[in-house]
Amino acid sequence: MALNKAKVLKSAEKYVVQGKVSHAISEYQKLIKEDPTDLPLVNTLGDLYVRIGNIPEAVKCFTRLAESYDNGGFVVRAIAMYKKVSKIDPAQLQALSRLADLYLRQGLISDARAHYLQVVESLLRKNEVENAISILQRIVEVDPENPAIEGRLAEVCLKLGKKSEAARAFHSAAQKFRRKGSLAEAESHFRKAYELDENNLSVLLNYAGVLNDLGKTDEALSYLNRIQFNDFNPEVHEAIFNVYLKSERLKEAEETATHLVELDSNYYKLSLSLGKSFTERRDFESAVRQIGRVVEIAVEKADGEAVESQLKAILQNDPEHIPTLLELIKFYNLSNTHHNISSLLEQIGNLYVRQDQLLEAASIFTELAKLEPSNPSHRDNLAQIKERLGLKGEEIELPRLVPDMSSIADKFVSEPTLKTIASPVEIEEEVDEEAILQAHGEEQVKGFIVEGDLFSSYGLYQKAIDQYKKVLELIPNHVEIHEKIRDMYAKGGDLPKAAQECLVLANIYAARKDTENANRNFTQAYQYDPNLHQEPIHKATLSESGEVEIHAEPSTVPQKEISSADLKRLQELLEEIDFYFDQGFLAEAKNCIDEYLRMVPADAELLKRLDRYEALSKAQSIGAPSPEIVELMAESENGARRPAEVQIEEFETTSTVPSDVGTGDKRIEPAAGLETTAVAQDAKTTVEPITAAGSSESFEEIMIDLDHELKGPSLESVGKPASSKIQNTAAEPVPASGMDSGLEDIFAEFKLGLEDDDNEVPDFETHYNLGIAFKEMGLLEEAIAEFQRALRGQSPSGNGEEFVKCCNMLGLCFVEKGLPQVAVKWFTKGLSSPGRDEETYLALRYDLGCAHQQAGQTKAALDTFLEVYGANVNYRDVAEKIENLKKSR
Known part of the structure; x- marks a missing residue:
């Protein structure tokens, strides 16, 4: 059957009213057995178990709820439920551990660390040392770049006799400190x-390394010399090299580097480091010698840039250093960068002539003539040198200073550089360009290109552009030259001009009917300069004249010129959309979006808001009761998701949310007489803040007063609302004396300073949402703490929506806690925040009146309600409250 x-539920509620809690539990168990996914019933059952002191069963219920929330993606609610478990049973290590894990997932490192420490403390009391060390290691993992914590872990391991774990922790912490x-x-x-x-080679090498960093080179060498060289160990040789280099024992460093590179070419960078040291000491001969040893290795390993930069560093100090220039030619030849070689050879040849080293000069000009056989000046220079040597036609053996240039002469300039890339539809123009080449000579064009490339290699981009433009004066449609100019502008940071070059290239390609390259250049143009055109998306098409035209993607809305009034309206619509999103009014936001789309097609600004609209729509479809709770469930829980089989949106704890926060049509009311922490209708939750006379107390003064209220001995004795909280019937935590005194000291040392080691920047959303969740669960102390933490990241001046939201929630928490005097301060502070809408101020003023009324401040309550009545006579039940207060006077 x-x-x-409905009948069973009514019976259960009746038993609760009559105080027959055990009978009520039996009825709720029947309901849950029939429908295990009914989470609100599970929560109610847990609260009833707490009332009769059956904490283990209550823990099972609340843990089940926490797991359901976690699996559904509602991390904040899961945290609140585990917090509830740990509050009724502080010995529940699983709940504490899960709390720490969930806090970590939310990015709250200090909270995660604090809860892990509680777990460690409990484990040490039980003398479960291995498990405690495991949790301590997790604390280190929580903040992996904090070496101080890992150092403390090492000390703990050492005192617990875990030497190997201590050594690893010391080593890891030392590396992080370094x-x-x-x-x-x-x-x-x-x-x-x-x-x-002592036998750990990695530890010894790192120790020697840091000693070397500190300038203790002799001590570092003494440790390195303890290593037995049974086998070749490059790491040891590298460490010794670094010590020699640091102590400026360059001869020993050179011997070590040479030996190591001979054994393993992967260590070629040691020679480069040594070359840099020689350069800094202006010993250019030694520097070039070191670099020259590893040029081929560096090029082979695609690290030629390091070689080139070091050689150029020498030339910056001595532009006429011939060995460096020769080494640079060797490098360019090996790396197939031939366009720089001609000018370098000519420079070297002239330097040899000036130094009267004519044989060397003859050798250089001989190779230069091979490289550029069509350049008569090289042959003339070579003839003059031979004449000065007294040679009349006979050949003599010349010193070999550079590679044979005849082998690269035909590769000196790439084929695309030697010809014009012109539009195939402009054949006549191409013929004219060939005539230009013949008239001016290929060598002249090559000369411009070579000079430009040389300037480019030295980072002189504008000089390179000037040379390239000389080519364009002769051959305007030279594709490769336009590309070079584009790249020079880009490297020089002049992106608008780079974009213009892209457009020129697109024109050339489009005229050749090469749509792919034309579109590629258009795309690159708008990457360089997004403001190049008003339309968001462009394609290159070919007009009848062969010129490129830019068109927007087809739109369902006809394109028309937008007036200044329309532009102003569009901006207003964007602002209205943002406002409606913030308030949770999606229908109104949708109307604005529709109006925007009727005026213009969707642009980048609107697309951003469409994405946000979609996200908020999905969140609101879950049934979130208010804009703030929408943010809680949809935006701040890392993409929360709901399993289909668990109807979490119907969940309502016995510590219910305020009465104006609904959950849709399906609302489960608490059983009559069941203990709740619901806010009375008079203190309705409204997260919409409000204006009022400014408070005479500063933000800091309120926080100080609040600390006094919370820490005062009379806090728990203050009169409580009619609905009491869940009684903490669980046993108190085991006193510290339950832990071995030695372990207690060790643990105290580990914790030392951790409480003050919190450099987290308060994240408003995370802490605010945690406060909401804690408040829903009746955990008012925790909720207040989270709202306070959310406030720390806000401006003390109180000028911000987040500030007002926190003031409102703190006020409601203190009203619920039976501290209306403190609540008055927070409501007043919220009212003093400027720039809020009138509805927000009206709600805050109403809540302020309720706080005055609860505090017995009848006149202040009446005055406040009269202000609300003056603004809106139909606001909530303000008229009724005024009448009641007048009668009570």
Whole structure:
């Protein structure tokens, strides 16, 4: 026979009213057995177990709820439920551990660390040392770049007799200190790691390295010399090289580097480092010698840029250093960068002539003539040199200074550089360009290109552009030259001009009917300069004249010129859409979006808002009760999702949310007489703030007063609302004396300073949403703490929507907690925040009146309600409250 759910539920509620909690539990168990997915009933059952002191069963119910929330993606609600578990049963390590994990997922590192520490403390009381160390390691993982915490972990492991774990932790912490530049701390931790594990080569090398960083080179070498060289170990040789280099023992460093590179070419950078040191000491001969040893290796490993930069660094100090120039030619030849070689050879040849080294000069000009056989000046220079040498036609052996240039002469200039790339539809123009080449000579064009490339290699982009433009004066449609100019503008940071070159290239390609390259250049043009055209998307098409035209993508709305009034209206619509999103009014936002689309096609600004509209629509379809709760469930829980089989939106704890926060048509009311922490209708939750006379107290003064209220001994004795909270019938935490005194000292040392090591920037959304969740669960102390933390990231002047929202929630929490005097301060502070809408101020003023009324401040309550009545006579039940207050006077 099917269970009559309504009848059983009514019976259960009746038992609760009569105080027959055990009978009520039996009825709720029947309902849950019939429908295990009814989470609100599970929550109610847990609260009833708490009332009769059956904490283990209550923990099972609340843990089940927490797991359901977590699986559904509602991390904040899961945190609140586990917090509820830990509050009724502080010995629940699983709940504490899950809390820490969930806090970590929310990015709240200090909270995660605090809860892990509670787990560790409990484990140490039970003498479960291995498990405690495991959790301590998780604390280190929570903040992996904090070496101080890992150092404390190492000390704990050492005192617990775990030497290998301590050595690893000391080593890891030391490496982190070294990366941060804290060399003294790094040395201390490396030394401790070495003392625990002297045979660990990695520890020894790192220890020697940090000693070297500190300038203690002799001490570093003494440790390195302890290593037995049974086998070739490049890391040890590299460490020794670094010590020699640091101590400026360059001869020993050179011997070590040469030996190491001979054994393993992967260490070629040691020679480059040594070359840099020689350059800094202006010993250019030694620097070139070091670089020359590894040029081929560097080019082979695609690291030619390091070689080129070092050689150019020497030339910046001595532009006429011939060995460096010769090494640069060798590098360019190996890396197939031939366009720079001609000018370098000519420079070297002239330097040899000036130094009267004529044989060397003859050798250079001989190779130059091979490289550029059509250039008569090279042959003339070579003839003059031979004449000065007294040679009349006979050949003599010349020194080999550079590679044979005849092997690269035919590759000196690439084929595309030697001809014009012109439009195939302009054949006559192409013929004219060939005539231009013949008239001016290919060598002249090549000369411009070579000079431009040389300037480019030295980073002189404008000079390179000037040379390239000389080519364009002769051959306007030279594609490769336009590309070079484009690249020079881009490298020089002149992106608008780079974009213009892209458009020129697009024109050329479009005239050749090469649509792919034309579109590619158009795309690149708008990447360089997004403001190049008003339309958001462009394509290149070919007009009848062969010129490129730019068109927008087809739109369903006819294109027309937008007037200034329309532009102003569009901006207003965007602002209205943002406002409606913030308030949760999606229907109104949708109307604005529709109006925007009727005026113009969707642009980038509107697309952003369409994405947000879609996200908020999905969230609101879940049944979130208010804009703030929409943000809680949809925006701040990392893409929360709902399993189809669990109807979480119907969940309502016995500590219910305020009465104006609904959950749709299906609302489960709390059983009559069941203990709740619901806010009375008079203190309705409204997260819409409001204006009022400014408070004479500063933000800091209110926080100080609040601390006094919370820490005062009379806090728990203050009169409470009619609905009491869940009684904490669980046993108190085990006193510290339950832990071995030695372990207690160790744990205290580990915690030392962690509380003050919180550098987190308060994240408003996360803490605010946690506060909402805690308040729903009746965890008012925790809710207040989270709202306070959310406030820390706000301006003390109170000029902001987030500030007002927190003031409102803090006021409601203190009203519910039975501290209306403190609530008055927060409502007043919220009213003093400027720039809010009148509805927000009206709601805050109403709540302020309720707080005055609860505090027994009849006159203040009446005055406040009269202000509300003056603004809106139909606002809530303000007229009734005024009448009641008048009668009570």
